[in-house]
Amino acid sequence: MRKNAINPNLSVWVNASAGTGKTKILIDRVLRLLLERKKNILCLTFTNAAADEMQNRIYKTLSKWTVCSNSELEKDLKQLLNDKYHLTQARKLFSEIENLNLTIQTIHAFCYKLVSNFPMQVGIPPNCTLSECKEIHSIVFDKVLIYEALQDNINAIATEINENELCDLLYTLYVKKAASDLECVRAKLKAPDEIHDLPSEVLEHIKSLSKILSEGSKRDRNYSRVLYDWRNSTKNVESMAKVFINLESHEKKNISSIITKSTLKKFPDAERMIESVQDIVLSHVEDMDSYQILQRTSNLLIIFKVYVDFYNNEKLKNALLDYNDIIDLAINLLSDHNYKDWVLFNLDQKIDHILIDEAQDNSINQWKIITRLCDDFFSGGDEKRTLFVVGDAKQSIYRFQGVNPILFNYMQKYFHDKTRNKDWLSCQLEKSFRSTPEVLMFVDRLFNNFYEEVSFGNNEIKHVPHRENDQGYIEIWPLLSQHKETYEQQAFQVHFKNRLLSKPIYDKKSLKEVQASTTEYLYVFEEHSSASAKKLPSEISFRKKKFAARLGLECFEIIDEFMSLLLQFYSPSLQAFVQWIKQNNPEVKSNMQSDRNAVRIMTIHKSKGLQAPIVFLIDTNTVPRNNENIIFNEVPLWCRKNNHPYCNQIKRERKIEDYNEYLRLLYVALTRAEDELYIAGKEPMQKKSWYNLITMHGKPYEKKLSNLYPMFRDEVE
Template sequence: MDFLKRLFGDHDDLKKVTAETTRLQSDASDPTCSVWVSANAGTGKTHVLTMRVLRLLLAGTAPERILALTYTKAAAAEMSKRVFERLAAWVTMEDRALASALEELTGRAPSADEMRLARRLFAIAIETPGGLKVQTIHAFCERLLQRFSLEADVPPGFEILDDHEKAELLSEAMDEMLLAATAPENAKSPLAHAMACAVGYATERGFEELLGEALGHRDWLERAGGAARPDADLSVAEESYARALALPAGESHAAIEAAVEGLLTSQDLARIKSVLESGTKTDQSLASDALAVTRAAPGKMRFEAYCKLFLTQGGEPRKKLMTKALVDEYGALHEMFCRAQTAFVRIVERRCALQVYEASLALTRIAGFVMDRYRHLKAQRAALDFEDLVAKAAHLLERSDAVEWVLYKLDGGLDHILVDEAQDTAPLQWHVVRALAQEFFSGEGATQDKVRT
């Protein structure tokens, strides 16, 4: 209580804050308005959704025409529990207590018809075929696909893979990829090259972790052209990655390594070496690196020698190429040395971009192959995973030939959509919600003489 006093001031201030919060929650639960509620954790967002469901029912909305989507099964169970507890309590409340409860919920005194309806809502909700639809987005998509399996092009009576089963099938798909990549007949295939490239670029995070992340981008893998063939065409990915990394056409490691040849002449390097040898131990160490550049063969060896000269072990540009005494005495030479370092850093950035391009393309090819095999293994079992539920539902509602029929059937059964934890709803899940709601505001759905939110 002392904390609340320090936060809000005296008792009257606390009452004002409480009253304002209650008013805002009442506005947000108004069943005649479409609203978005943004608030911190623990401030009553789920409570507002529960109030909204109750007010919709009290306003005469049939339970089957309400869809409440939650982020987890636990949240769905909790919201259903809250709704049915309130409805059950209304059945046996004394008239005065019921009137007070309904007035607190709606902000006005209830009519006699509302009082009678409130006492019947528990039985109505219980007897509704299919029940009050408070469920996760995955549960909703599962029911949708079961109802329209033919239109969605999914196996009737499909099974849903749990996390363990999904991991087993993915592991099997990865094994098939490894067999294909190492098969003698595929030794010169793009898949074999991609495997060698990916393993070469893999860091301490591990190849499997990187592959797992890539497999999470299913839409991109499909658009990129990843397929089961070891030589699948990835031109879409190639163009996209090259554009994102600003790679010039025909960029190659050979061209990048050749670009360092004009940084410093042999005379420049000899002069730099001579000056550095006259300095401190730090200068003398760089003098050895300058000599190594002179002696290195053109190409990769000279590029690596320049890396040692101009960069730290961590790959960052050296902050000092000469100590202060040498800079003061050989200022012009130091400036030339620094210009060469700046030019080399730009060349290194070119090489980094090319490496990212090669690694990304290799990972895309490998992940595309694995995903295709995983898809084949699921088809053999007539199974879908949780990501498939949402993806297939979104495709059914947005892009399939049967979309008008499906939306018509659903449109006849939904008037209100509520989404809990909307900030955690993935883009593809929002595609499902958007497709469901679009009929509210277009065509016959927009002309019906009723409020739809």
């Protein structure tokens, strides 16, 4: 199957489970293309690290082929070609690689190069710089707050949220590329233009019902007081409506829950009055909810429109492009068939073969670019042009970046239909070269309980171990108590301290020391005048040594990045710099693929693409909660506490999607383990949490108390 997948005359779609060698098959495909004199190859990866790794491994192989023995080269070629007759070609590839037009980069890097070479065509200034533009958002928000034309809209919103929440909402709207179509919002909500008062008939019925209920049971009298108070107050409809309807579900209450049988028997007309009030009040509450959502969303979108205008002007003034810009501009550029070929030709990047890595992580707009690039691949011309896609829907974990995991299977069908199944191959890689049989059996047993939710297909999940004779180990620890340090928690800490770390990373006391040292470290720059500038390097060196004594030499990487940010910062104010750090939260990106003998502590998203002999999964008892007040479905709808049937349906769908991604995160986490896997968590047990699912479906793996074999032989004392 792998030999067919790297056939340069076929377009191939590869579903590759975790550990099956996605990078290896991509590299083999590139090498096969090069060996058969194919040119104009574009490889698109998800990260710069993946692009660098792939390029390094290809160049390392080609370099090796130039000097290795004939027997060794024949062995390599036989694995790729089933023959050994390309020796001369293989030895020349390293020196000829520059002429074969092989490009390996992220899709963002490709788009940036594309648009920056054609600034006039896409309408941007020359020499624009690619940036995340985080600092611009805070500048723009400050301008929005004082913009005179928006004061009424801001004041209306200010009754519900504070300044920081508004800033976050506007940033979220921008990241999600929210449409500002108010008519579409109105149509989705079916909102009225205004809210009318309740008809007099309802008011009379409520007056009569309050009197009737006052002569009934204790519950009836309580409802009577609610209705009486409402009639004599400011008429807050919700306080009255909750007597007749369920405000959360927008459903009518049963008559028996409003009036007791004995009271109803004495006043039979009450049932007719209650039903009449329910119908009108339910309609009125639904109109109120939709109207309030509309007004709230309208105010926000009006502010957002100005926010976007200010943001675009700020980018233009500073000659900046963000990552959304380059994707959108590239789509526009490649969508014009009149000069798409001319653009690619002048870019010196005519493309005949496209390879896509981690395809499950592509957004809809990224797929648009790919489809534009290979539109003519399947038209049946004399020139053989191919598409090679590798990915795994089970490892799609980037919905927060606009990725829709369903697209992976949808695009497979799209290209299958596009090729009319001619010179097309779809294949599934199941043999895992990473994990032991015990780990793979555990994963299969667990995820075959919900394979449709994880992989969006009807086939069971199956991993075939390559390391079939190696011994693996899995251990599920009891949940740790929240209130006191238990025996097992002590075992866990001893295990890390004695086995994996030379000393604890830090405690609360040391955190305070770090914070104090950081403040003191900053003031060094503020207090040093130009006259004492010569002392600054030695002062910095002294401070770095103090950090290293407490945190270890690894902290130098963070300190150096911190210094770089400080020196590049546009303002001389210490306070402005600290505020900028808090708002933008810059990250130091370490090379986690290095073979350092160290404990790597990271999120599951950061662990994607990595592996380790021993994996601890610590936070397994937390179920995600979606607390977003804005829902997105074509247009944003800012619901907050208002209920609406359409909004509630979208929320239910999003909740299912969020939980399915939570399951896929677990798949990614478990499949990082090569040999040993340890599952832990904190009480209380959460229903449908990873820990709950593992203990329910992961049998026969038992919960261990103190015996931590095989990581160390003796029982913890």
